[in-house]
Amino acid sequence: MANFHSYLYNVVDVYDCYGSFTWTKPSDIDEDKPILVHVWGAGGSGSDTYNGGATSQNASGGGGGGLAVKLIDVSSLGSTETVTVGNVGSPANQSGTSSFGAHCSATGGNGGRNASTNQGLTAYQVGGMGVGGDVNKRGGTGGGGYYASTSNCGGGGGGSAPAPYGHSDGYQ
Numbered sequence: 369m370a371n372f373h374s375y376l377y378n379v380v381d382v383y384d385c386y387g388s389f390t391w392t393k394p395s396d397i398d399e400d401k402p403i404l405v406h407v408w409g410a411g412g413s414g415s416d417t418y419n420g421g422a423t424s425q426n427a428s429g430g431g432g433g434g435l436a437v438k439l440i441d442v443s444s445l446g447s448t449e450t451v452t453v454g455n456v457g458s459p460a461n462q463s464g465t466s467s468f469g470a471h472c473s474a475t476g477g478n479g480g481r482n483a484s485t486n487q488g489l490t491a492y493q494v495g496g497m498g499v500g501g502d503v504n505k506r507g508g509t510g511g512g513g514y515y516a517s518t519s520n521c522g523g524g525g526g527g528s529a530p531a532p533y534g535h536s537d538g539y540q
Contacts, residue, residue: 373380432507
């Protein structure tokens with residue numbers, strides 16, 4: 369696949385605002401060439417130092433959204449496909465999952481105060497994960513913050529989204 373232009377259908381559609389959209393299969397699409405889809409989940413929200421008035425948990429960054437990359441045969445596409453772009457969640461929740469029809473999806477990162485399971489990992493600030501792609505990567509873990517007093521504290525940075533063609537997941 370060294371020459372993408374001769375192998376893939378050569379049109380780019382980008383959906384970068386959260387919501388639900390309809391992708392329509394072009395009438396002139398070459399049935400012999402697959403489409404290449406990249407889906408990133410929404411990044412998680414960072415948390416503040418005061419978790420319900422307590423300082424027991426430091427200000428933590430949110431996890432990066434996961435990534436799924438998939439080559440899809442044109443014959444398996446409907447005339448339209450639903451594209452979902454996940455929205456950022458609160459610090460105590462997981463952010464939204466993004467998807468391209470039923471072909472592949474990527475979960476959003478956990479918020480800085482969310483320790484629920486996210487595609488097999490259970491931890492605060494864990495990154496989302498690609499699901500159903502030919503390549504599935506996890507977003508980076510949000511960084512931990514610190515709290516010594518109200519005048520000596522700092523938040524953790526957000527986790528990065530993974531690069532589509534790198535050899536690793538996202539970074540803290």
